[in-house]
Amino acid sequence: MTTDTTYADQTATLDQGHTAGPDPGQVQRFAGELLGALSAGSTALMTSVGHRTGLFDAMAGLPPSTSAQVAATAGLHERYVREWLGAMTTARVVVHDPTDDTYRLPEEHAAVLTRASGPDNLAAVMQFLPLMAEVEEEVVGCFAEGGGVPYDRFGRFHEVMAELSADTNDAALLERIVPLVPELPDRLAQGIRVADIGCGQGHAVNLLARAYPDSDFVGYDFSEDALAVARAEAQEWGLANARFELRDVTSLAGSGTFGLVTAFDAVHDQAHPATVLEQVAEHLDPDGVFLMVDMHASSDVDKNMDLPWAPYLYAVSTMHCMTVSLSLDGDGLGTAWGTELARQMLADAGFGDVRVERLEEDFINSYYIARR
Ligand SMILES: C[S@@+](CC[C@H](N)C(=O)[O-])C[C@H]1O[C@@H](n2cnc3c(N)ncnc32)[C@H](O)[C@@H]1O
Structure with a gap:
């Protein structure tokens, strides 16, 4: 406007x-x-x-x-x-x-x-509008009845999400995102355990695993369909150090500890995001890092007035991110949960040191580098 x-x-x-x-x-x-x-x-x-x-x-x-x-x-x-x-x-x-x-x-x-x-291709993100419209009937029903629309009702969601995140990660993951944590390239080269929570179709994990053969990578997601695509790519690339496991990341029990945990746009639509953040903190090595990529916004609606795509964030939240969380009796955090609340929730989960960065290649996200 x-x-x-x-x-x-x-x-x-x-x-x-x-x-x-x-x-x-x-x-x-x-x-x-x-x-x-x-x-x-x-x-x-x-x-x-x-x-x-x-x-x-x-x-x-x-x-x-x-x-x-x-x-x-x-x-x-x-x-x-x-x-x-x-x-x-x-x-x-x-x-x-x-x-x-x-x-x-x-x-x-x-x-x-x-x-x-x-990553400059804005035509790809437009696919979210017809995707959201597919569930309009059910979301309208939720306004009256409560509850939510579950993940499996969004036909092309994983495909579209993976296309968008691949545009960014192909361009920036190794050269710009990993170095946001200065010691990380060396630590990955030496060999650490890495988990990606809510990995979707797993392209980020596969890119990292190919670049760092001495580190071990696991991608967790609760969508078997998305994981099948992730495994197929790992197999096609001949990766012995990347595996993908069906898991609800509300619990990471039995997974061991990690030198790096990543979450690419996978916290704000969790049913129980506070528990997930606590689990990540609990399963980090003492010197481990949590790299959380999530939507850039303020938690205060009035501070989002000058964010040109703010109506899109609240729309995608209503029609996808918030409703999938509510469908699981979750908190319905919402896409525009914002930096202030994200910092607070990271602190509450036990992260004492949190830095927030932005990247030119990724206008829509903030990058949280969190340590205990
Ligand atoms: C917005 S998508 C991001 C996918 C991927 N990280 C990317 O950037 O393309 C969020 C992902 O989190 C997964 N997810 C949501 N809640 C989950 C949970 N409790 N346990 C495991 N996976 C979950 C969804 O299935 C979905 O693949």
């Missing part, structure tokens, strides 16, 4: 004339903003479609082309492609030339829309 006044300015002038009814100018301005939201949401959905069909990747390599040429390059049906191009043109994503009825994807737009863009 683009405005030339601040939120405080706008809200200060609302509800000024209860007796006279709403200010017509304010009503019109707000209605315009809502229509902008309708268009932005539609653009997001069509951007997800463009990503999944490979249309952005196909257009990035093309000169100005007709809809038939774009469709032929992408191997898709022209009628659908032309309608999609209509959405993308009016959304100012694609440029249409009426003189020869051709379309082009400017390279500045391709830079944040194609698979070649790696």
Whole structure:
């Protein structure tokens, strides 16, 4: 939503004339903003479609082309492609030339829309909108009945999540994320035990295991489907030092201790996050490190007003992260639990030393480096 006044300015002038009814100018301005939201949401959905069909990747390599040429390059049906191009043109994503009825994807737009863009590809994250919409009916029911929607109701969740985290980890895990803990590259090279909790499809574990053959890695998750993908990649890469275990990480009993525990976006949707953090602290070596990657936000909604993607965080929380936790009778911490609460919960779990970092390659997360 683009405005030339601040939120405080706008809200200060609302509800000024209860007796006279709403200010017509304010009503019109707000209605315009809502229509902008309708268009932005539609653009997001069509951007997800463009990503999944490979249309952005196909257009990035093309000169100005007709809809038939774009469709032929992408191997898709022209009628659908032309309608999609209509959405993308009016959304100012694609440029249409009426003189020869051709379309082009400017390279500045391709830079944040194609698979070649790696972690800069914003088309991939748009897939979460249709994914959330799949469970709208059930979530609406939860507003009245309570409870939550369990993980297994989200068809493509693990696939989409793994795609997004792989974009970041392929670009940054070894060269930028591991060195956030200065001694870690050396310790991993010498050989330590490492656990990744809520590992999903396990790509981060496999990347680390391939880079550090003298360390031992285990990925824990309670999704057998996600673990099957993780194991297949480890096998394909011939990794003898990476294994994946079906486990509810609410308990790490019997797992031994670790020199490093990682959690990539896997704490905020836990049913019992405080217990999980306590378990991690308990199962760290005395000099061990917990690297917790989780959503960047403030715990205070008013401090998130200038976070451009804050409505997305609260939406993905309502429609996925919070509801999956509540489906297990959990705390429903929420995606935007925020830095203040994260620090407090880490301290309560026994982490006396916590540092928080941000990474250029990963706009959405904060990186917590926690020691006991
Ligand atoms: C948001 S996903 C992140 C997956 C992965 N770390 C990544 O970055 O792609 C959270 C993961 O935590 C797993 N998970 C949630 N609660 C769990 C629990 N109590 N025990 C084990 N896994 C859990 C989910 O199955 C899911 O794979």
